[in-house]
Amino acid sequence: MRMRDTFLKPMHPEGRKFVAIFVVVTVLLFLISSILGWIGVGASVWCYYFFRDPKRATPTAEGLIVSPADGIVSLIEKAVPPPELGMPADELTRISVFMSVFNCHVNRAPIAGEITEIAYRPGKFFNASLDKASADNERNSLCIQMDDGRQIAVVQIAGLVARRIVCFVAKGDKIATGERFGLIRFGSRLDVYLPEGVHPMVSLGQTMIAGETVLADLASNESARMARTD
The missing domain is CATH 2.70.70 (Glucose Permease (Domain IIA))
Known part of the structure; x- marks a missing residue:
């Protein structure tokens, strides 16, 4: 596994609209204050991370x-x-x-x-x-x-x-x-x-x-x- 794959996980489609909203709000916050903007960046990263959908290795034994x-x-x-x-x-x-x-x-x-x-x-x-x-x-x-x-x-x-x-x-x-x-x-x-x-x-x-x-x-x-x- 590459180091990038350890931190960057696929995102479930259900989360796309929420991440988009967070990003738009972050841009607006940067127009007000850089401090608020960076807080928005952190919130956007959290939102992406919340909707992550990593692959899982499910055991196949019956029962x-x-x-x-x-x-x-x-x-x-x-x-x-x-x-x-x-x-x-x-x-x-x-x-x-x-x-x-x-x-x-x-x-x-x-x-x-x-x-x-x-x-x-x-x-x-x-x-x-x-x-x-x-x-x-x-x-x-x-x-x-x-x-x-x-x-x-x-x-x-x-x-x-x-x-x-x-x-x-x-x-x-x-x-x-x-x-x-x-x-x-x-x-x-x-x-x-x-x-x-x-x-x-x-x-x-x-x-x-x-x-x-x-x-x-x-x-x-x-x-x-x-x-x-x-």
């Missing part, structure tokens, strides 16, 4: 569930999937990945399968790291059904700063593990509901890489992993 988002595991707990998905009202293990405004915000499918349901629900804009965000915040929920009939729910949740959830897929689409399916603008969270009996292979506070970090293995009998923090 691996990968993280749908970059960020930090903020919650691991039992919860019922969003009722609008029509899934059984049974408590499943929910893994929440919190994305700060500095994380890549392109969301990737945790597992391969058919999207059997997509349900958007308006709501509030609490801090996405809080537990109540799963129930109260604006969200877009997807149900992915695997070839063996088991289902995984993945939920895009708007946060305190986020005000726009984008979904690139439709009901009935087939999706591959690690394939891009959406994006949330300016800070948010992704919840993944594991199938019954499947244990997480990540711990609270662990750093996630969308499409790469393995959350769980459908074929593993390993109990939930524990970790230490140094």
